[in-house]
Amino acid sequence: MNPVGAAAAALEFTRVSCSFPDRTKRGRSYAAVRQATLRVRDGEFVALVGPTGCGKSTLLNVAAGLLVPTEGEIRAYGAPLAGINRNAGYLFQPDSLFPWRSALENVAAGLEFRGTRRSDARERAQAWLARVGLEAHAAKYPHELSGGMRKRVALAQIWILQPRVLLMDEPFSALDVQTRQLMENELLSLWADNRASVLFVTHDLEEAIALADRVVVLAAGPESRPIAEFAVDLPRPRDVAEIGLQPRFIDLHRQVWQTLKAEVLAAHARARI
Amino acid sequence: MRERGSDGARGQPRRPMWPWHLALLIAVLGAWHGLTRSGVLPPFFFGQPLAVAQRIAEWFGSGKIFPHLGVTLLETVLAFAIGTVLGLVVGLWLALSPFASRLLNPYITAVNSMPRVILAPIFAVWFGLGIGSKVMLGVTLVFFIVFFSVYNGVREVSPVVLNNARMLGAGRRQLLRHVYLPSATAWVFSSLHASVGMAFVGAVVGEYLGSSRGVGYLILQAEGVFDIDTVLAGIAVLTACALILDRVVSIAERRLLRWRPGSSAEHF
Numbered sequence: 001m002n003p004v005g006a007a008a009a010a011l012e013f014t015r016v017s018c019s020f021p022d023r024t025k026r027g028r029s030y031a032a033v034r035q036a037t038l039r040v041r042d043g044e045f046v047a048l049v050g051p052t053g054c055g056k057s058t059l060l061n062v063a064a065g066l067l068v069p070t071e072g073e074i075r076a077y078g079a080p081l082a083g084i085n086r087n088a089g090y091l092f093q094p095d096s097l098f099p100w101r102s103a104l105e106n107v108a109a110g111l112e113f114r115g116t117r118r119s120d121a122r123e124r125a126q127a128w129l130a131r132v133g134l135e136a137h138a139a140k141y142p143h144e145l146s147g148g149m150r151k152r153v154a155l156a157q158i159w160i161l162q163p164r165v166l167l168m169d170e171p172f173s174a175l176d177v178q179t180r181q182l183m184e185n186e187l188l189s190l191w192a193d194n195r196a197s198v199l200f201v202t203h204d205l206e207e208a209i210a211l212a213d214r215v216v217v218l219a220a221g222p223e224s225r226p227i228a229e230f231a232v233d234l235p236r237p238r239d240v241a242e243i244g245l246q247p248r249f250i251d252l253h254r255q256v257w258q259t260l261k262a263e264v265l266a267a268h269a270r271a272r273i
Numbered sequence: 274m275r276e277r278g279s280d281g282a283r284g285q286p287r288r289p290m291w292p293w294h295l296a297l298l299i300a301v302l303g304a305w306h307g308l309t310r311s312g313v314l315p316p317f318f319f320g321q322p323l324a325v326a327q328r329i330a331e332w333f334g335s336g337k338i339f340p341h342l343g344v345t346l347l348e349t350v351l352a353f354a355i356g357t358v359l360g361l362v363v364g365l366w367l368a369l370s371p372f373a374s375r376l377l378n379p380y381i382t383a384v385n386s387m388p389r390v391i392l393a394p395i396f397a398v399w400f401g402l403g404i405g406s407k408v409m410l411g412v413t414l415v416f417f418i419v420f421f422s423v424y425n426g427v428r429e430v431s432p433v434v435l436n437n438a439r440m441l442g443a444g445r446r447q448l449l450r451h452v453y454l455p456s457a458t459a460w461v462f463s464s465l466h467a468s469v470g471m472a473f474v475g476a477v478v479g480e481y482l483g484s485s486r487g488v489g490y491l492i493l494q495a496e497g498v499f500d501i502d503t504v505l506a507g508i509a510v511l512t513a514c515a516l517i518l519d520r521v522v523s524i525a526e527r528r529l530l531r532w533r534p535g536s537s538a539e540h541f
Binding site for chain 1: 433434436437438439440441442443444447451452455456459531532533534
């Protein structure tokens with residue numbers, strides 16, 4: 001694509017601010033994010049953690065091109081972002097599958113939208129469904145699948161397009177603990193194959209450390225921004241179910257939590273007012 | 274794979290209700306028969322079930338009813354098809370075009386609150402006494418039902434699904450075809466039972482107000498000579514047709530909306 005693309009960051013937020021009209025006070029605006037600066041290098045897995053309501057999803061929407069920042073700049077592989085980020089795949093927190101399409105048709109959707117012939121798209125979708133272990137459920141509609149299965153379909157739906165950037169908004173927070181760990185391992189094994197750049201939003205610190213190369217802590221909202229970051233030097237491949245027992249993991253967890261705790265308490269205090 | 278759970282699948286199997294339905298029908302018909310036979314109710318005003326049945330048998334036996342029934346059903350189907358397509362197209366258009374929607378909003382509300390059956394004589398003048406005026410009346414009734422459900426349906430499309438489609442690369446036309454249209458279709462179906470009924474009402478009322486054919490015309494003729502039995506026979510035939518149409522809709526719904534959770538199983 002871009003000749004300088006390899007050197008440039010996959011995502012680069014420069015002093016990004018996002019304000020929304022305040023619903024309670026007319027004429028006033030509410031700044032969810034203020035002066036946020038953040039880089040995601042090519043092939044890097046970055047986790048954003050922060051207390052609830054701190055503008056994590058706002059930053060993801062900016063990176064996706066779904067939301068234009070009020071101030072500041074967002075670049076993707078060196079080029080300022082205009083419109084939807086074509087390099088990016090977005091895994092949403094709520095169910096995002098098309099309810100009127102079967103699992104197979106859902107996975108094939110992106111290819112069809114981008115002009116691949118329907119029969120080719122379906123064939124490749126079948127392979128991707130097999131990849132996430134759902135080949136037997138190709139004809140089922142989303143409401144006939146379990147929550148974990150729907151997330152798998154959503155993963156395949158995004159991964160079939162081989163995005164260079166992955167944006168994930170607490171994708172597994174609605175799943176039970178066991179399914180969640182399976183999905184996290186699934187994500188890591190998919191990621192090991194194509195090494196996309198990932199921006200993964202979560203409020204779960206353990207998930208962040210287990211998955212990411214770097215954990216970025218956001219301040220409590222409003223006017224949130226990144227305030228600290230920690231490199232995660234745990235070896236890969238990792239097993240999410242067992243990594244929590246390693247001394248280095250516990251050590252990192254303690255370090256990050258020191259910073260995060262203050263923000264969580266601040267968010268709590270603000271919510272009480 | 275294909276069979277989806279009916280009553281038996283969830284919990285205890287329910288006893289079939291139809292013997293009771295039949296018993297209730299027989300009881301009502303029996304009471305009617307008894308009361309009119311004994312003279313408590315004058316048969317001249319209330320008709321008699323056996324005479325009604327006889328008239329229906331005669332209609333179908335001689336085949337005399339078929340041209341009339343055919344015309345009424347043709348009007349219903351045309352009104353339904355035209356009204357649904359118009360409602361779908363206009364509903365999608367207004368839902369996706371905020372300016373047009375705000376411009377037309379008061380007029381749509383006004384036309385919708387108007388008792389539109391009153392338009393029947395005007396349509397008769399405009400479109401003649403043939404099927405045209407009946408179809409138009411049905412269309413005005415069906416259109417608004419479909420229009421409002423599509424309009425509201427499109428505005429309630431999940432923003433997450435919409436954003437997902439955009440992220441997957443859907444342009445404006447693809448969003449329309451792959452997100453708005455399927456979602457609107459589901460809403461069309463939710464209003465289908467009501468709109469089929471309305472198409473039928475349009476056809477029969479149109480015929481009743483002026484025509485030379487159709488079941489509504491038969492009823493009108495019979496009323497002219499105080500033939501209550503024939504009037505009731507006409508009503509019974511119309512009711513049976515409406516029930517059959519409703520059944521057809523349910524079957525179509527079940528096949529086309531298989532993707533919808535819990536679709537149709539709860540319907541009557």
